[in-house]
Amino acid sequence: MMRLQKINGFIVYGFPLGEADQLVSCFTSSGNLVKFVAKGSRKVKSKSAAAVQLFILGQYIIYRGKGLPILRQADIMDSFSxxxxxxxxxxxxxxxxxxxxxxxxxxxxxxxxxxxxxxxxxxxxxxxxxxxxxxxxxxxxxxxxxxxxxxxxxxxxxxxxxxxxxxxxxxxxxxxxxxxxxxxxxxxxxxxxxxxxxxxxxxxxxxxxxxxxxxxxxxxxxxxxxxxxxxxxxxxxxxxxxx
Ligand SMILES: [Zn+2]
Structure with missing residues (x-):
């Protein structure tokens, strides 16, 4: 089973996890709410931080292993600046x-x-x-x-x-x-x-x-x-x- 999944959607919520991570909710173009962990996304130098801000429309690759899905790759499609x-x-x-x-x-x-x-x-x-x-x-x-x-x-x-x-x-x-x-x-x-x-x-x-x-x-x-x-x-x- 392929454990990597590509989703497109809006970031609708971010909840702090530990010191540096966030539990992010994404409303996807398939009409589902998908939750995943964005590791390190609360660190200033994090590459993924900008892509998991509220109301970013992005493409996210998540890994579904044991426990919560983990963000592997994030690309901003529209930041609605x-x-x-x-x-x-x-x-x-x-x-x-x-x-x-x-x-x-x-x-x-x-x-x-x-x-x-x-x-x-x-x-x-x-x-x-x-x-x-x-x-x-x-x-x-x-x-x-x-x-x-x-x-x-x-x-x-x-x-x-x-x-x-x-x-x-x-x-x-x-x-x-x-x-x-x-x-x-x-x-x-x-x-x-x-x-x-x-x-x-x-x-x-x-x-x-x-x-x-x-x-x-x-x-x-x-x-x-x-x-x-x-x-x-x-x-x-x-x-x-x-x-
Ligand atoms: Zn009536």
Missing amino acids: PLRQDWAKCGAAFAAMELCRLLIAEEAREVDAFKLLLAYMLHLKTNPYDPIVFDSFRLKFAAYLGYEMNFSSCSQCGRPLQSGWLYWPAGGAVCSVCKGPARLSIRKEDLSLLHTLGSRDFSYLQGKFPSQGKAATEIIDSLINWLTEGKTKAQAFRPLFES
Whole structure:
């Protein structure tokens, strides 16, 4: 059995191991979360240090022996350097990586979610940070993982919605009759904006809805909190840039 494996993907997490090593999580182009040890990667002179930083897109050759896989060779495919010089873009990229770390399983095969992440990172590289586009990414990412939320009709009885209530376990918005334990109410214009965020591409949305997205952001925050069981931290970067 060949024990060397070549993977391409984004570094989504690095955890210090001992004095000089890191346990790295990589979201691969095959849609899986692969963990490996990058030996010596916390030493200043390490060759692999740059290639295992957060949100590097790289090609990694790992050796699968006994215990955790070990990194043997690392090559940077895209360092996304324009994002690293911009606090808002950097915050959005960190938050995107955190979502992958929290929501992608080891053998998940979420290829479409990987393609979405890549598309968002490339969009962020060449466009100014836009909160609406970030929200669209988060909403679509959830949808690709099987949490596609419905904002145009009641998720319980199918009645068309004017306004409604949000109840994630039901699959999105519900009408006042089906409200159940839902507590978050939602206005008609926000339902329609959320529908647009889930269905239009990033370049269409870029710059199109200045200062209209505050309610949508809160709603998607609530969705992400529900999905990650409150474990998300990086989403909190936003008030720093959007006030
Ligand atoms: Zn209903």
